[in-house]
Amino acid sequence: MPPILFRQKLLLGFLPVIAMMMGIAWFSYKTVEESRQASDLAEQSILIISKAHSISSKTVKWQHHERTNSQWRGPKAAIDSELHALQLLVSDKPAQVYRLKKLGSTIALLDSLNSDAQTAEPFSRKHHRLDSANTVISEMVNTFITNEEKLLTVSQKRSDRHITNAIRLIFISSFVTIATVISLIVFTLRTFRAKRKLREELQLSERKFYHVFNDSGIGMAIVSLEGKWLQVNNHISKILGYSADELMAKTYQEITYQPDMPLDDMMVARVLKGEMNTCKFEKRYYHKNGQLVWVLLTVSLIYNEDGTPGFFVSQLEDISEIKKMISELEMKNKSLVRISEDLKGKVSQLEEFNRIVAHNLRGPASSIEMMLSMLTDAETSEEKDELMHMILVSSKTLNTTLNDLMQILEIRLNHDIPYDICDLQEITDKTSNLLQGELLKAKALIQTNFKVPTVSFPKIYLESIFYNLISNSIKYRKQNQPATIFISSEPLAGQVRLTFQDNGIGIDLNMHGKNMFKLNKVFHKGYNSRGVGLFITKNQLETHGGSIRVESQPGVGTTFIIYLNQT
Structure with missing residues (x-):
């Protein structure tokens, strides 16, 4: 006041x-x-x-x-x-x-x-x-x-x-x-003495202010109520790049980053109303070279002798480096969070893979071990030939399982595979050619409606996804009617949605929904299925930022919906 x-x-x-x-x-x-x-x-x-x-x-x-x-x-x-x-x-x-x-x-x-x-x-x-x-x-x-x-x-x-x-x-x-x-x-005598003392104190204060103002390690300025620079020290010139004469020919509004003006006006208005003696806040100025400079601004109001507001004393502290370090630290923290989450995912995947390996390899290995023991005790050549045949079958099963596990592991570990511009119709046609015999046998018809004709995704994986989903639609078709497969694509908020819809036998999601994309989970018997295709498809998509979900009703058909991120 x-x-x-x-x-x-x-x-x-x-x-x-x-x-x-x-x-x-x-x-x-x-x-x-x-x-x-x-x-x-x-x-x-x-x-x-x-x-x-x-x-x-x-x-x-x-x-x-x-x-x-x-x-x-x-x-x-x-x-x-x-x-x-x-x-x-x-x-x-x-x-x-x-x-x-x-x-x-x-x-x-x-x-x-x-x-x-x-x-x-x-x-x-x-x-x-x-x-x-x-x-x-x-x-x-x-x-x-x-x-x-x-x-x-x-x-x-x-x-x-x-x-x-x-x-x-x-x-x-x-x-x-x-x-x-x-x-x-x-x-009068007291006033004269007080004025003389006040004059001496004022002179001392002016000398101190002069040295503090000009020799300060932070930018200091005297600014009019209208925003015109009246006096600046050398440090402000270092912060903003303008000479003292150049600054005093401008107002602070001219070099303030415009999105920061509402906050600036609000704080200055509160000081003028007497709600606070001093205000302190962060804002940005334009440097003479056009770059933005972050400063911590402190503003104080100085009154005239008649009690009316006179001018502002502003202190500017360059915090650009601090802001840069904070920004970098925040980015690193976010990166660390992502890495941590990725590591948690990797650990979880490795634990899951370990359980899969232990589960899928234990049976064939134990069988081979048992048959080898029996081969030692066999007395006739017929028994030995039969055991050798059984050992050969178990070995092939073990080898197939190992190949499947290696393929899954390769998908999980191979993040750096290049992305391709994939033509969806071309991939559909290629898959149809690979499955030509099955399509003819099932009298299957593939229809397409690609509102988004191309997507960005590793082509080798996308071809594998198309092959797995189309072959599943053919395999789990109804025996009394031709199979119909409808494939479409459409844009969706930075993504592309792919839909694979068939009129097959469908899946009871209430019973099998939780295990839909797990390894070695089979939902229909008598179809020579191993429960690997959907698991591999889900891993291929999630490894490269995609996702998949299923909608299905028994006797009606199944729809797989895939979301691919596009940048």
Whole structure:
């Protein structure tokens, strides 16, 4: 993950201080505003009190002036002017406005009393009414003055409270400012020292990286997020065959073996998403000479100062030789497995051959030994001639058995016999000529349908296979109808399938299926069979990669199916 940057740390560290300073600024604004309002109210109250005193004194002088002098218009105008000014000062105070209206009407009444010089009212009564009006005016003015004095007292208390708050605010602000300045100084000094230490460590790290990068025993490169080579060391040039300038003119995608790109893209995407810090995997590059080079690639992501992905650092280790050795080792292991399986097969075959030899030779040898012993004890020439004839027959049987066993052994051991392109129709015709007499006697008909006309197989063995299977179809035919033999071939997934089908007496596979291709196994008596032909046929096929199976029903016929590998 990208590291937390210095600016982010600074912002996180001073965020509470910034919030506190903003709170102090807001509180200061409110304090100044309230102080200004209290000051305005106090000033207004002082003006109102001053005007009220002025109206009171002018009214007293005016009344006194009217009693001694009939010229009263000048003082009246001054009172009206003061009264109008006072009305402007209290225009936002309904109660005070109401009182001023009452005061104005009272002054108007006093004016009307003073100006009524022609009235017949007695002098004493007139002066009594003037005194009453004067008393009302005095009381109203005093009420004004009292109310404003109370407001002034409240304003003074509020101003005192705001001054106290302002002093506290100044003290707090000063303390916070001093603490902030000290913190900034300490933080700056520590940051400067940390940066200096970091710069020294960075320089040391850069020197180390330079030597590690350029003197490394493996390929190292700096690659952009888009895949462009930004910087490479000399070892990469040795691995890929390109010079540094040639590589930096390309992207890694251009020289990557394309089947490896999905894995490459997936691993790089996981690093970019932050799922892993480093990824390591095997991939192939094209060498400048066109050959494929196996490398073990390690990719790490380097971040910018702002936390965004910057570039990749890639390490390439040439593992082509290791891959080659692993491939050769795997091939040798497979070869050893095949050899081991082949040896197991050979041992099994030799054990089987040993049992066959022991079984097939023991009887004739014991017979000959016994007859030789009897020949020694024979008294007449007729007995000796008869024993000699019997010894001769046993010797021929022993010789035939030995020839059969030698033929089987030769097939098993002869793997290097050359393969031929065998014409199936030609082999069929040759076999028919060899069995011409038997075919005529059995009135047999051979039909063919070779969709694959030729096969690759040792010709001498294929001719032997055809001879054995066709002669069996003739031998085990039904006596009451002509023999029909149908031979066909068709392609089958890299193989050729040969089919030999007849309408003979058939075989009970439920009874004889397990012994079908074993040596000296005879399934029909009275046909002069030795049980060797099918055994030899199976060995000939399996020795050269083929196989054989049988399908048969008694009284219906038999089908032999042969599979030959074709390359």
